[in-house]
Amino acid sequence: MSRDAVAFAVIGGTGLYRLAGLASVDTVEADTAYGAPSGPIRIGTLHGRRVAFLARHGEGHALPPHKVNYRANLRALHDLGARRVLALNTVGGIRSDCGPRVLAVPDQIIDYTWGRIGTYCEEAGSPVVHAEFAEPYGAALRADLIRAARASATPLVETACYGATQGPRLETMAEIRRMRQDGCDLVGMTGMPEAALARELDLDYACLAIVANWAAGCDPAGADAVPITLAEVLGNVEAASARLPALLEALLASD
Numbered sequence: 020m021s022r023d024a025v026a027f028a029v030i031g032g033t034g035l036y037r038l039a040g041l042a043s044v045d046t047v048e049a050d051t052a053y054g055a056p057s058g059p060i061r062i063g064t065l066h067g068r069r070v071a072f073l074a075r076h077g078e079g080h081a082l083p084p085h086k087v088n089y090r091a092n093l094r095a096l097h098d099l100g101a102r103r104v105l106a107l108n109t110v111g112g113i114r115s116d117c118g119p120r121v122l123a124v125p126d127q128i129i130d131y132t133w134g135r136i137g138t139y140c141e142e143a144g145s146p147v148v149h150a151e152f153a154e155p156y157g158a159a160l161r162a163d164l165i166r167a168a169r170a171s172a173t174p175l176v177e178t179a180c181y182g183a184t185q186g187p188r189l190e191t192m193a194e195i196r197r198m199r200q201d202g203c204d205l206v207g208m209t210g211m212p213e214a215a216l217a218r219e220l221d222l223d224y225a226c227l228a229i230v231a232n233w234a235a236g237c238d239p240a241g242a243d244a245v246p247i248t249l250a251e252v253l254g255n256v257e258a259a260s261a262r263l264p265a266l267l268e269a270l271l272a273s274d
């Protein structure tokens with residue numbers, strides 16, 4: 020594949036509807052056997068590489084997590100040539116070192132979602148695949164992300180367990196207590212089935228989680244904690260995202 024082909028893709032989550040620095044952008048309105056992706060795919064140049072960007076919820080955030088067509092999104096990026104996919108996921112923080120504005124690269128997942136089509140084996144006649152998923156994220160991309168963070172002096176939590184909830188509502192404090200007991204460090208609504216589908220497509224897929232808020236009941240302020248607002252979520256995502264360009268530059272330089 021030529022150096023100009025799309026090999027790397029980024030999926031943006033809540034508050035991340037464009038990729039800063041992406042230049043000479045072409046737009047692809049893709050279609051797949053699984054339907055249309057969440058919106059246009061923007062393909063451009065970033066640090067000398069052809070990079071595709073897709074806003075998971077649509078560029079106007081019209082799609083709630085359970086309505087995202089995860090299969091179409093990944094299939095479309097795969098069909099464009101992407102073999103490495105960096106998923107940006109906005110999350111709540113459960114573990115004490117995963118507070119607002121922290122960036123984390125989870126290494127494990129617990130899936131609490133339901134009713135989402137989580138496989139490409141759904142249609143009659145499609146081959147049945149039991150994808151290996153003990154390590155749910157791509158080891159190579161995770162390692163490159165961690166290296167890139169160190170090289171760019173970007174603070175990064177290097178291991179965490181992502182608990183994927185159904186949403187679109189936030190969790191109760193009891194649900195988060197249970198998730199903490201289960202071993203979850205982060206909570207988000209879009210990590211699954213995306214990671215499993217990526218594995219079925221044999222993509223080198225990793226998640227860069229951006230902590231927008233303390234999960235319910237986890238704020239160290241305790242009883243003085245104020246309820247989570249959308250403004251707080253978006254403000255924290257914006258602040259944390261300021262560190263993405265340097266991290267991506269270091270990542271793509273080593274790619």
Ligand code: HPA
Binds near residue numbers: 109
């Ligand atoms: N819970 C679930 N998903 C989220 C949260 C949360 O607290 N914050 C951002 N995405």
